[in-house]
Amino acid sequence: MCGMVQIRAKEIEQTMTNDPKKVLLAHGGGGLLTSRLIQDHVLPALENDTLAALGDSAHLELDSSRICFTTDGYVVKPLFFPGGDIGKLAVCGTVNDLAVAGSRPVALALSLIIEEGLEFDVLDRILRSIGETARENNVSVVTGDTKTVERGSADAIFITTTGVGVKLMEANLGFDRIEIGDKVLINGTIGDHGMTIISQREGISFDSPLESDCAGLAGLTGALFEKVSGIKFMRDATRGGLAAVLSETAEGSGKSVSISETAIPVGPAVQAAADMLGFDVLNIANEGKFVAVVSADRAEECLSICRDHPLGTDAAIIGEIVPTQDAPLVKLTTRIGGTRIVQTPYGRELPRIC
């Protein structure tokens, strides 16, 4: 935990006068208050020996020389939303990036940028959520950093997580493995996270409430890699939604993807919200969904493993890899039997959703 910034006179003054329930600039000063922030708030929530050593770096003993390594920043607003919060998202997002790369997530680094004035109650809720989510996903937060910034220089809290995973021997993924006839599978309904966030921001409510799908996928993907050999490609469908992942798949493999609108699982509330707000549900973000390309003869097996897992009950085969005519494309057969092209969304339809 570093951060050797001089505590300025103004900050000392604030320390004397400000509300003890709120984060002060001085909590990022590197002194006693920083130590208290870590000892009283961070460590109890994330509890593990490697972190408790509070070294400049964590020492990890990995059982493989093949590791996956990733990082991601989280700035979602609101901080708490149905189905999750920024802390859960920060763990799941990085865990999922490791999981779909064919690895078993092992350790996370956690960096917090906290705006002056954030209430400790809020910080503690977020830290507890980080701790719980990490434990659920069998991953430890082993190192980290905290910084505070002046009011207005951040929006409550920004989180960055960096993760290390051990590559699974069984996982052999790559665009080059994708072949004509392979099936495209998704582990459940799309658009839940993005529509939840936007409806929270716009204050729109629906009869059946929206809930983010925010979840760590490593358990399910680990089971798939262990039991099925024909998984050729996997990616989590976050920002840009299903459309972005399928477009990347077509572009990366040089082969076209044909999908059927009626096969794609979408919850009724999500569909209603997207229709009302004019969004294409294929472009809406997810935080607990992966797309897998699987050889045709193993697709049903994958589907049944997914459906037996709590994070895959609505899993479906949504299409297949087909030959390319002019250029690799994603072709959608619509519910009225029409066809159209699906492209990577270019806009900023939903600001700050993760």
Add this chain to the structure above:
Amino acid sequence: MLDRIARAQHVIGEACTKLNRQITIMEVCGTHTVSIFRHGIRSTLPAGLKLLSGPGCPVCVTDQGYIDVVLELAGRDDCLIATYGDMIRVPGSAGSLETRSSRGNVRVVLSTDDALTLARENPDMTVVFIAVGFETTAPATAVAVKEAADQGVENFCILSGHKLVIPAMRALLGGKNDRVDAFLCPGHVSVIIGSHAFAEIVDDFQRPCVVAGFEPLQIIESLAEICRQLSAGSAELKSMYGAVVSEAGNTAAQKMIAECFDAVDGCWRGLGNIPQSTLVLKEEYARFDAFRRFGVEDKPGEESSGCRCGEVLCGLIEPPECALFGTRCSPEEPIGPCMVSSEGTCAAWYKYGQRK
């Protein structure tokens, strides 16, 4: 649903065979444009039936001269510009609101209410609401102006670019593009003006007018109804959106527009000057009129070099016929407004892959 689609397709196919010529149907609503693309409706139609997108996207029909006035006001130190998000990226002669917004005086609002709130929160600035859109958004602007007048929010004003749909349809058939055989009439606008408003198009120009909602089935069945009429040599007004659209429309909203605005001649992108097509604030609300308050006027502007948005809006060309489409003009770097707005014809063609 697939049964009904098949029946509608059969009617359309028979009409195309019988008429044995190109049938051209125009929609004048950005939401129809997007729905037609999103559901792949074009791909289900015979080659003899052509769907054209007309002047239905509010941002797209706004003339360059108006955009330049917006940018001029955005350049003033005493103005705070409140605008719907779609207008932000529309290029004027020099830059767009997006490039001007670095000065911090351009705010995206979701409603006229937000714009009024902005005025109350910034008493030292004049908040100029960029009031664009058809009969669907004009009532909300009228409400805001009345509220500002009642509550004395004197630092609020609007730059009215509100447009009326019927005069634009008349202008098209009256010369700009008389090859249009029929109109798929806009669902949202019809909620306000009522389906009966289109009777004059049917009577004066003998063109079928069918009011439709936005579900793909309803759009296809409306196209089939138009084809049935064309095949029978008739022209009728019909609403397929009866659950939502009444004949008389929303009279309260119409009254609100009538109390605040006068219809005057106005300039449209591509269509030029159209009589009685643009809404300006009545004399009693003159102090809330940004044109009058700042002594600015929107002179007919010139389109960016090579941009053919005007012809696209009239249905004279389809977007891929423009040399800039997908090359120099894309949603990332739009040159014309039809590529900026999510409901713009060029953006829809680009997004849903209907390239050359």
